[in-house]
Amino acid sequence: MKEFGPFSFTHPIALGVATAPTQIEGFPTENSWYDWASIPGKIVDGSSPLRANEHWTRYKEDIDLMASLHIRHYRLGLEWSRIEPQEGRFDEVAVAHYREELSYLLEKGIRPLVTLHHFSNPSWFERRGGFLSKDSIDIFLRYVRYAVAKISDLCSEFITVNEPNVYAVNGYLYGIWPPGRKKISQTLSVMKRLAVCHLRACQAVREIYGDKPVRVGYANHFRIFRSPSEKVPARIQTRLIEYLFQDGITRLMTTGRGSFPFGLFSGVKKGLYCDFIGINYYTRCTMKGFNELPVPASSPRNDLGWELYPGGIRLLAKKYYERFGLPVWITENGTADAADGFRSLYLFEHLQELALNGSFVERYYHWTFIDNFEWAEGETARFGLVGNDFERQKRTVRRSGHFYADIISNRGVTPAMIDQYLSPDSD
């Protein structure tokens, strides 16, 4: 049986939650994911982001719930397709809606961190080639400048682009996300172009804010890559995949300097293009070429079969902190656990790693606040601290949600919380 000890955060880490607009808002908008979900067979349960959590109309209810759980930091996103529904035509009504939502967050004492691109594109942008097309960077920048200027009095923290590596790999290598391609050359082009979108968006945000304080960065997806064997060729292959998936692009997005195969020149001056390193961390994996091998039978895993490996959060945070000398923000970390059978343990183990060894970690955003539309998994994968009955749109705080609220209030885990949430007879 596992033994647990209490811990507390001795450094000023802020604990929050994260969501993405396409995954929670619901209600029609013409974007790549609404289009993709309308093709039979693309979403495992046939669900669509059209429904999701109806957060677009229920945002006050959701924010009230957040506040009741002592959450004071919230990563949310803007849906580009609502703000620019047709090329070059911006929608003031959508902007007014986001302004209301941000104002409501501030009224409740919750600090917003705003993501500008989280996997979904307006349909018109996707039709004209998405991020494969050369002028996509300028087009994205036009939206960024417009949107950021409209909310600059309500928010001073931004994530430009979420997980360019996952976006490119799932959409252009494995073909399981829009636009459903399977070409390595396109995968690399899209990754590089999104990295440059980040660099240019970072410059644009800084220009808009001028002397006013602002913090801007990216959120990239990072994994621990385990070699399938100790043999030298296997270890070299693992490092190569790690480089292609996360290290090469992270260097480019952080410093503006690329290396093969992302191109040496990014079109921006060498510099520091983020105020924090944004790490989304979920799992450890073993690769053979571009294929993921099964998780070893002895390893714990979540509902989607992803290995649970808490030590990875500290290893990655330390590695990138030491590499770039910037504070780390864990911009996503969480797990699919419909029965809520191990999420509390997951929280305990990951946060303990940061409490004991992560003085350079300034923020932690749990993925996710509420069960949502989980991309190709639709409504089947339950990552929420709060459960959602999608039919009735009824929210229920899970036991792990109460645990997280207590961790926030106590700045750690007390012996009484261990008894309440983690002992085998605590049900």
Ligand code: BGC
């Ligand atoms: C994405 C989220 C997603 C989560 C869980 C991350 O890669 O940014 O949108 O829901 O993983 O799969």
